Amino acid sequence: MSVATIIGTAIKTATVLLGVGIGKITIIPVLIAALAYFNYDLMDPENHPRVTKQLRKDYDFVVIGGGSAGSVLVNRLTENSDWNVLLLEAGGHETEITDVPILSLYLHKSKLDWKYRTQPQDTACQAMNDGRCCWTRGKVLGGCSVLNTMLYIRGNRRDFDGWESFGNPGWGYEDVLPYFKKSQDQRNPYLARNTKYHSTGGYLTVQDSPYLTPLGVAFLQAGEEMGYDICDINGEQQTGFAFFQFTMRRGTRCSTAKAFVRPIQLRKNFHLSLWSHVTRVLINPQNKRAYGVEFIREGRKEVVFVKKEVILSAGAINSPQLLMLSGVGSRPHLEELGISVIKDSPGVGQNLQDHIAVGGLIFPIDYKVSFVMNRMVNINTALRYAITEDGPLTSSVGLEAVGFISTKYANHTDDWPDIEFMLTSSSTTSDGGTHVKNAHGLTDEFYNEVFRQITNHDVFGIFPMMLRPKSRGYIRLRSKNPLHYPLLYHNYLTHPDDVAVLREGVKAAIAFGETNSMKRFGSRFHNKPIPNCKHIPLYTDEYWNCVVRQYTMTIYHMSGTAKMGPSNDPMAVVNPELRVYGVEGLRVIDASIMPTITSGNINAPVIMIAEKGADMIKARWIQSSRSKRDNVTVAAS
Template identity: 30%
Template sequence: MIGLKVYICTTYTFYLLGSTILWIVLNSSYHFYRIYYSDTPNKRQYEYIIVGTGTAGSIIAAGIPSNDVLVLEAGSMRSSLMDVPLLQPLLQGTDYDWKYRTEPQKYACAALNENRSAWPMGKVFGGTHMLNNMIHYKAETKDFDGWFDHEDELHSFLEYFDRWGEDEMIPIELPTFETGLGTSFVKAAVQAGLEKNLFYKPNVTTRYGRRSTASHYCWEYLQQKHEITLNAQVTRVIVQNHKATGLILDKAGKTYHIKASKGIILAAGTIGSSKILLQSGIGPKEHLKAAGIETIVNLPVGENLQDHITTGMDLVLISKQMPIQPIDLIHPSNIWNYVINDGMNSSLSFGGCECLGFVNLESKFSHKLGFMVLPVGITIDAGLHLRNVINLREDIWQNYFKTLVDQGLQSVTILPILLHPKSKGYVRIENANLHSNIIIDPNYLREKEDIEILITGLKILQNIDAKVFFSEVIRTGSAT
């Protein structure tokens, strides 16, 4: 028991020191780049203005048929540390994150402070793709039925997804590291009668074990072809005679009015684009009136908000330690494999998810229920960071999660995911103040069917033969 306590103390002391240093470096780099990239737009009019440099914004900027384009990003330039996949959890909550919180949820999030869910979103060149798990899932036609009036438009839209993995700008590859947990879960799921072709290791958007997004490719390309302004927050679109003619942006305490002769493309994400439009007077008339904003165009902007919700962090305990403990990260062979061998067999190249699974449940969509298998949980850092990122209540941590840490138990996470929620929410603004907080209310689990699907997911996990799963985990883990 004394040996266990010494091991736990030593391991998490190392983690605390390492994560603190990384936290300082990441936040410092954000502010360094704010100063370094201090340029303002060179002109007051362009043919096109693109707002946002996430996946959509970067791809559009790379392909737009014009040499007179201004690309705007509210966040700072990314740090090279953000390309290390395993550091992904440490990115959330830094200055590279907008740090959004939802409104208190009436039907969900009971284990979170004030029933508010964290919504990490990238405030960085590259957008939220710089913060996420880098999982690539090929789009299926059924999931976009109803988006277009004509079938040929739908197929033209889906053709863009076929470029993933073939286009140099958007690479995908299989993970270069695994613990064996994903393989074990696939075998156990198939033996439980689930469809074999729907449980598999996911492709990820990496190149040689490093995070690789459309913005990585676009940075050098865009600098040569277009003008890029970072740390520039767009607050309003200017509409004259029912035509968007320009926008207002803030940078370094100054306000700029930039015109566009041909078009403005908003690619600032679910929250960012909605906020800009609402502040511009484009949105639901009644909401804008209540916020004190004149309605320019009455449209359902910010309505129909949907988010896939999950449950089950640290739900499964196993007797075998996964080879992804904090102390494993600094092993010389782990660092060597990441730096020299393109991330092969290095946990530093691991983005978090080791297996995906899907169950249709007689849905009109491709699938209603999904599964994500992660060889860790929020106990991996002994409560130093991850529980704060997800906004977990202190009493929930103390009564369940901390006991796992104190006993040195290895927990893993198998998440059932609601893929197509019936519960719909909204994005709204508090008032006419351009810098006021955004209101995010996804109305999680308001519809009973959403709850039933998640319960079905938990029952499916219960029905998986524990002996098959755990024996596979231990056997595969020993061989890793």
């Protein structure tokens, strides 16, 4: 990296973070920064994959969506040099800003975000503008792996054994573990030695955070104080506490675009089309076979044809939307919108699951050790980041440790916790009430009443996340216009068991803040009564039942909307090989296919699903080519 680029990165990053005006920076650094970024764009040191200007008329495979799953698929499918593969992505490239871990929340509601919002429902998100939850989704090569907090969590053994028990052979834990390991390049030497659960040399770099505050170790000590082990939560035992691991490389984000797409950009059988909004999959109504894809690029409608398969990897919102636009979905819904029905599949858009947490559980402390943005982020830390690739800017919005705990509703003798603690050296108030509030969609009235007095104070935060929700949402088309956003119904907390588990998670979080390990920092719960709940006696179960419906925070893990299941399941959309029921040459490979959501952050499981899906595709078509050769041999003899 050149000196000019280093200085440019430092100044540009600090400018974005602090809102520094030109008048506050001397003219010489500004000129250097301008020159650096002029050269940055010319030289492209980030090695962005080149967009294919002249597409072929047809391809063996077309992958729709260049996110966490699609990026893996094009890498693995193009390993066969006989296959031509096209990747269609609605967004563009990553930027230098997306690389900086601390900036992930600044990307919400940017041009890299689809900016989805759910329909108003009174069961949750009552502290948000219009009572609508903000569902950030990546509209960029690399998808949500470009906007997420980079947490690497695989889930629980019983999640996958459960999938298998539902009638999906080959999806048990021992079946999927090799695919988690296939992607991984584990940089923690202690974990890398445990070859049963970890591996090195994969495309996806997984590492510990380069930067921790003193709160990080205290979080683990507090977990021990509560009776939990410190363990490898991606290994033999999930219940317990650990430092988070991140999909990060040398202090910068390791998105799936960086990990899987950039290394293959010179493969002649790989084509990439960005800013390409797919409008539908073309399916022959006679033989029910997918034969092409229609999309909009540069304001024009284009079509490419497919010789083998179309693969939907557009995510748990866009994949079911495209299925419905293509005639695969609930017959009454499609006919109501005037869409010709190819396959009556009532499960499309149903079974929507997400992980939610309670936001705003904040604990002020007496020591200047937490992640207060206006103190921790400045020109010095920006230079440190640009030159040495460490320091506060490598922090993923203050996320330091994780705890998997069991409430009274879980079986304590079993390793299947029902709450995940996301433990942070920051919280909603740590950036002065700006970007976090905006990203979460909080109203000014709610923020000012509850948090204004502790804005920019030293705090830590606990986000108790419910791992296995029983509530199910759904997705509907707004119209048959593919540019209209779908209608999103979260249905959060419509099942009473979800309210009970989340309430107990909140009570456990407050108990965590009362441990001696946290009291050493002067920890005390910020107990400002929550609007809409003041009429209920404080800290009763009824009060907490009300609270969880106010600052209901999605963890952006939408999944399950094209579920995998056996043929006798009327709500299954794809079979255990991820092939769409009733349509030849069409698969869904992304978070949509999860029958039930995994117990933890879902980016690692989505990458695993793509790795396994790619092998299924290879097996199908390699077997097909062998059968053809055998038939030719028999005929010739």
